[in-house]
Amino acid sequence: MWNYIAKRFLLIIPTFIGISVITFLIIHMAPGDPSKIKEMGTFSSGEKVAREVIEETRRLYGLDMPLHRQYIRWLGRIVRLDFGESLVDHRPVIQKIKEALPITLALNFASIFLIYLISIPTGVVSAVRRGGIIDRFTMLLLLILYSLPSFWVASMLITYLAGGEHLNLFPVVGYRSLDPVPGGWWGQLLDIVWHLVLPVVCLTYGGLAFLSRFTRGVLLEVLGEEYLITARAKGIPERQVIWRHAFRNALVPMTTLLGTLLPALLGGSVIIEQIFSIPGMGRLGFQSILSRDYPTIMAIATIQALVTLFGLLLVDLAYIAVDPRIRLGGRRDV
Amino acid sequence: MSLLEVKGLKVDLPTCGNVLNGVSLTIGRGEVCGLVGESGSGKTTLALSILRLLPKGAKIKGGQILFGMGDEKNDLLSLSAAEMRKMRGRLISMVPQEPGKALNPVMKVGDQILEAILAHKKITKDVGRRAVLDLLRSVCIDEPERIYNSYPHELSGGMKQRILIAMGVSLSPRLIIADEPTSALDPTIRAGIINLLGEISSSTGTSILLITHDMEVASAIATHIAVMYKGMVLESGKKEEVLQGSLHPYTGVLIAASTKLCKPRMPEDPASPSRDGCPFYERCWLRKEVCKKMPEMKMWRGGHLVACHMVEGEDV
Amino acid sequence: MSEKRSYWRGVWLRFKKRPAAMFGLSIAILLLLAAIFAPFIAGERPIVMIWKGKIYAPIIYEPRSIKGLDYKGLMDADARLIMPPIPYLPNTYNLDEVLLPPSKRHPLGTDEQGRDVASQVIWGARTSLVVGILSVFLYTAIGLLLGAIAGYFGGVIDMVVSRLIEVMLCFPSFFLMLALLAMGSVSIDLMNIHIKLSGIHMIIFVIGITGWTGVARLVRGEVLKLKQLEYVAAAKVAGASPSRIIFRHILPHAISPVVVVATFGVASAILAESGLSFLGFGVPPYVPSWGGMLSRAQDFMDTCWWLVVVPGAAIFVTTLAYNLIGEALRDAMDPRLVV
Numbered sequence: 001m002w003n004y005i006a007k008r009f010l011l012i013i014p015t016f017i018g019i020s021v022i023t024f025l026i027i028h029m030a031p032g033d034p035s036k037i038k039e040m041g042t043f044s045s046g047e048k049v050a051r052e053v054i055e056e057t058r059r060l061y062g063l064d065m066p067l068h069r070q071y072i073r074w075l076g077r078i079v080r081l082d083f084g085e086s087l088v089d090h091r092p093v094i095q096k097i098k099e100a101l102p103i104t105l106a107l108n109f110a111s112i113f114l115i116y117l118i119s120i121p122t123g124v125v126s127a128v129r130r131g132g133i134i135d136r137f138t139m140l141l142l143l144i145l146y147s148l149p150s151f152w153v154a155s156m157l158i159t160y161l162a163g164g165e166h167l168n169l170f171p172v173v174g175y176r177s178l179d180p181v182p183g184g185w186w187g188q189l190l191d192i193v194w195h196l197v198l199p200v201v202c203l204t205y206g207g208l209a210f211l212s213r214f215t216r217g218v219l220l221e222v223l224g225e226e227y228l229i230t231a232r233a234k235g236i237p238e239r240q241v242i243w244r245h246a247f248r249n250a251l252v253p254m255t256t257l258l259g260t261l262l263p264a265l266l267g268g269s270v271i272i273e274q275i276f277s278i279p280g281m282g283r284l285g286f287q288s289i290l291s292r293d294y295p296t297i298m299a300i301a302t303i304q305a306l307v308t309l310f311g312l313l314l315v316d317l318a319y320i321a322v323d324p325r326i327r328l329g330g331r332r333d334v
Numbered sequence: 335m336s337l338l339e340v341k342g343l344k345v346d347l348p349t350c351g352n353v354l355n356g357v358s359l360t361i362g363r364g365e366v367c368g369l370v371g372e373s374g375s376g377k378t379t380l381a382l383s384i385l386r387l388l389p390k391g392a393k394i395k396g397g398q399i400l401f402g403m404g405d406e407k408n409d410l411l412s413l414s415a416a417e418m419r420k421m422r423g424r425l426i427s428m429v430p431q432e433p434g435k436a437l438n439p440v441m442k443v444g445d446q447i448l449e450a451i452l453a454h455k456k457i458t459k460d461v462g463r464r465a466v467l468d469l470l471r472s473v474c475i476d477e478p479e480r481i482y483n484s485y486p487h488e489l490s491g492g493m494k495q496r497i498l499i500a501m502g503v504s505l506s507p508r509l510i511i512a513d514e515p516t517s518a519l520d521p522t523i524r525a526g527i528i529n530l531l532g533e534i535s536s537s538t539g540t541s542i543l544l545i546t547h548d549m550e551v552a553s554a555i556a557t558h559i560a561v562m563y564k565g566m567v568l569e570s571g572k573k574e575e576v577l578q579g580s581l582h583p584y585t586g587v588l589i590a591a592s593t594k595l596c597k598p599r600m601p602e603d604p605a606s607p608s609r610d611g612c613p614f615y616e617r618c619w620l621r622k623e624v625c626k627k628m629p630e631m632k633m634w635r636g637g638h639l640v641a642c643h644m645v646e647g648e649d650v
Numbered sequence: 651m652s653e654k655r656s657y658w659r660g661v662w663l664r665f666k667k668r669p670a671a672m673f674g675l676s677i678a679i680l681l682l683l684a685a686i687f688a689p690f691i692a693g694e695r696p697i698v699m700i701w702k703g704k705i706y707a708p709i710i711y712e713p714r715s716i717k718g719l720d721y722k723g724l725m726d727a728d729a730r731l732i733m734p735p736i737p738y739l740p741n742t743y744n745l746d747e748v749l750l751p752p753s754k755r756h757p758l759g760t761d762e763q764g765r766d767v768a769s770q771v772i773w774g775a776r777t778s779l780v781v782g783i784l785s786v787f788l789y790t791a792i793g794l795l796l797g798a799i800a801g802y803f804g805g806v807i808d809m810v811v812s813r814l815i816e817v818m819l820c821f822p823s824f825f826l827m828l829a830l831l832a833m834g835s836v837s838i839d840l841m842n843i844h845i846k847l848s849g850i851h852m853i854i855f856v857i858g859i860t861g862w863t864g865v866a867r868l869v870r871g872e873v874l875k876l877k878q879l880e881y882v883a884a885a886k887v888a889g890a891s892p893s894r895i896i897f898r899h900i901l902p903h904a905i906s907p908v909v910v911v912a913t914f915g916v917a918s919a920i921l922a923e924s925g926l927s928f929l930g931f932g933v934p935p936y937v938p939s940w941g942g943m944l945s946r947a948q949d950f951m952d953t954c955w956w957l958v959v960v961p962g963a964a965i966f967v968t969t970l971a972y973n974l975i976g977e978a979l980r981d982a983m984d985p986r987l988v989v
Contacts, residue, residue, distance in 0.1 A: 011813070018817035026829065131390075140670060143977065147970035149921055151928050152944060152962030159951040159958060226435035232387055233430070234450035234501065235422035244449075245438050252440075263822045270824055271925055285825050286929065289832045297829055305820040312816070324440055324485045 001327050008316050019305045023298055024074050083299035088291050093299045104280035111203040119208050123215025128242060146209035154202045154275045199276045203269055218250045251322050262311040336360045337541050338509055343397035345383055353379045355565035358631060366535050366542045368552025370588055371562035377545045381511045385428060386418050424454045427502040431514035433494035437486040443497045444482030450504050469500040473530060492523040503534055511543045516551055528554050549592035553577060561585045564613035571638030581640040584614050620644050664982035674974030681968055685776040692769035694739050696721050696731035738766035740773040740938040749954055759956040771964050773938040781853055782920040788858030790912050793865025801873025815863045823860045830856045831931045849934045857919050868911055872904035906983045913976035917969045924965045940965045
């Protein structure tokens with residue numbers, strides 16, 4: 001087992017380097033060329049802006065130094081989480097991220113919690129009652145849900161359920177009301193929840209559809225295994241067969257899936273946050289792309305990649321708990 | 335005096351169609367019945383039918399499975415799901431084939447045996463655990479504590495098979511169905527496993543239905559032999575009578591195949607299988623016109639039954 | 651070879667059995683036809699015209715003699731024309747007919763510049779399908795190549811490719827696509843070839859370059875499994891070169907799951923293109939796009955339901971169709987599944 005853990009930690013290093021190289025490359029593909037920046041500058045408001053931008057970029061990326069030196073500097077900055085100042089409002093980038101991250105995390109955790117809560121029982125029950133009318137109907141319904149474009153659903157929900165001329169059940173914008181809310185601490189919480197209902201719904205339905213179908217698929221595979229016959233032949237209750245034998249084995253591929261969902265967890269949905277004007281990571285990312293705020297863009301890309309990398313490591317470590325074959329020196333494809 | 339009586343069992347499977355075409359078999363108390371047949375003859379389907387563990391979509395088209403002594407006799411096919419579950423493991427248990435696939439890979443093997451016990455007996459986990467350790471010792475496993483806490487992938491094939499046998503014996507059932515217990519094992523350890531089963535039967539009086547494709551394996555510990563082909567039992571009786579005085583041509587083929595490497599006897603001219611007649615029609619060198627009709631099971635001599643038109647016997 | 655043919659025949663037979671799958675397939679075929687024949691369905695040139703004694707098919711070929719004719723206004727006695735059923739181009743604006751609900755003249759209404767919505771939907775199908783299919787083609791090719799190399803050769807090559815896959819996975823793909831698109835255009839200089847990608851090609855490139863990881867992982871896994879089969883060893887003993895082994899022996903068997911993934915991939919790619927266009931980073935504004943239509947509809951959501959419902963429904967139905975096909979293909983190719 002320790003072999004596995006050590007190997008896993010070591011493999012982080014090349015990936016980390018890869019991430020830093022890619023982000024470094026993107027910076028250099030972007031207008032680091034002063035003449036291009038000048039162009040951008042003159043377009044918006046003349047020489048003064050251009051000079052500021054050039055200087056900021058120069059300072060940030062040390063464009064006057066040889067390439068490999070620049071890269072080392074970049075690595076250093078990543079480690080210190082120093083991403084310079086935003087070109088938009090000159091505040092430290094890391095500050096903006098610190099403000100946006102909790103909101104996105106809250107949204108995503110709520111969403112993931114709901115997804116797992118509903119999907120797992122749905123998937124398991126569908127697999128067990130496979131082929132029945134309920135199963136086929138549910139699977140079709142889920143596929144339909146999965147195919148709905150999120151921005152369309154969001155638009156429709158806003159039009160028909162919020163603000164506007166039809167029902168007005170939910171607010172349209174933001175994650176909390178601008179006016180003071182009565183009820184103290186509890187009232188504030190409820191206000192936030194009320195604002196987040198629609199965005200969370202939009203974020204959740206797709207993942208829910210996907211995970212239910214995935215769970216069903218995985219469980220169906222497991223249900224075909226021989227050891228289930230052995231389990232039933234012992235005369236243990238069917239519920240125990242399903243959960244302790246089938247589901248327990250299904251956890252292995254489901255843990256793999258968790259690894260692939262991680263990037264989405266921290267990214268925040270650009271589209272949903274933009275539509276609902278929620279000031280999270282997704283919206284920050286989008287605004288910074290719109291305004292070509294390169295320091296912020298780089299920071300977001302790098303931080304998200306690094307945290308995802310860390311998350312993948314955690315998932316691989318989670319395998320140890322889930323699959324005893326790893327624990328005891330089995331091989332796993334890395 | 336019979337413990338298990340299968341009468342005319344007909345079973346269809348979703349992909350294969352008709353798999354059991356009127357199987358009749360009797361096992362008495364304390365007997366070891368070696369059910370011998372090639373792959374595809376329906377042996378495993380018979381085992382699963384007795385335990386009512388057939389896959390979804392399987393249809394039982396007819397017949398009875400009577401189990402029990404005297405007053406306790408029941409038709410297993412008529413029991414409810416809950417009643418059947420109580421039987422499994424406790425009165426009838428199974429030792430499956432392919433020990434590599436038959437154990438839950440993420441659960442300790444000791445716990446898997448414990449699970450069987452706790453499903454039927456209201457005892458504490460500690461008491462149960464000690465019982466499992468005793469069981470492991472009884473199937474000749476040294477270091478039972480270490481093995482208890484192992485996972486299937488850490489154990490050898492022979493060891494896993496012993497675990498499965500321990501599982502099958504754990505509740506002292508009346509009948510153990512052993513489905514090809516040695517097929518997946520190396521020849522050198524087969525003898526040990528088979529003899530273990532034989533000892534269990536002789537020391538506890540448990541009946542065993544030993545399913546195998548190898549006549550030699552069957553004859554090692556069996557008291558009775560039943561020969562199965564394409565969903566029907568063609569001959570059955572006491573071991574000595576069947577082996578030394580085999581009546582059905584197919585039995586002869588099986589015996590010859592197990593003892594020497596010689597080509598099986600084949601009919602002179604090829605023929606297509608007869609749909610409603612004897613299942614052995616296309617491979618039989620004795621076939622005649624009358625064989626196009628299904629032969630009935632007939633009694634040759636005290637308990638020795640055979641289903642073949644070429645043999646004269648009394649109706650059963 | 652004949653077993654391959656009967657395998658695909660078996661797949662098709664199982665596929666046919668599912669009504670949902672056939673529904674999806676019909677939708678996909680309809681869309682493909684709409685995309686290919688867009689000028690015949692929604693356009694301002696007649697399909698066929700008899701004028702001054704000669705027959706013309708102006709959509710296919712417009713000789714100089716009739717170039718620039720105002721077809722709609724042609725009321726000559728000796729001119730007979732058959733116009734496409736929706737006689738508007740997607741970009742033809744008409745400020746007299748702004749924001750009209752569906753009517754006989756404009757079966758799906760008009761947008762804020764008087765452009766016919768139905769026409770935009772038909773031509774938008776072309777955009778979506780071109781982007782969807784070509785980008786999936788691109789990343790499937792990349793993924794197949796990298797995955798096969800990684801799986802077959804193992805060792806350092808596998809390490810490098812796996813690290814690359816992991817690096818790509820760590821970046822949130824949508825954000826990455828946006829960032830790349832923000833560059834405006836990409837110029838590639840390979841040896842003596844200069845390629846500049848912009849507009850719709852840029853989108854295809856961007857989706858292609860972020861989407862290959864899934865296919866690569868899948869192919870790598872399959873190749874690893876298949877590598878160990880006997881006929882590969884036999885081919886090696888016979889002296890076949892690695893590329894021959896990969897292409898002739900291994901890949902044909904790895905194709906099935908790749909086809910399934912690619913089908914789902916088309917659905918995702920169409921969603922991605924729509925999403926990007928919705929945010930304003932997709933195809934240029936003059937290219938008809940369902941996502942773009944939804945984006946422009948945002949300001950009129952309350953009053954003009956057709957501007958929101960129609961393009962969204964188009965995206966939804968297309969995505970659903972491909973998902974249905976992918977799902978049915980996956981079940982049809984799985985030998986174990988018997989329902």
